[in-house]
Amino acid sequence: MALPYRDRVASLIRRHGEAAGMEGAKETRRAFVDRIELAPASESDGLTIDLHGALAALLRLATGGEGTDAN
Structure with missing residues (x-):
């Protein structure tokens, strides 16, 4: 990959x-980037940003997150 x-x-x-x-x-x-989802954050006035695609997978790998799929 x-x-x-x-x-x-x-x-x-x-x-x-x-x-x-x-x-x-x-x-x-x-x-x-396949898609970017924005939603109101449940604990604050900000937003929750969900990134989907190859960039999300690369960032997950770089930060030691679980999973290497592209979503």
Whole structure:
């Protein structure tokens, strides 16, 4: 799982440095997120944010969270 995403992130970083690559960088970022759900937080006035997709799985792995699925 890590190698394909490492390559995609490296490509994303390169594209951000090039004016011609910005549109492709946007598409790469979008590919990492399937959906974002916002809901009122039950214990405060804020929001609960649920992130779904490859970015959620990568963040879960990076923080030692359980599960590696993309949701």
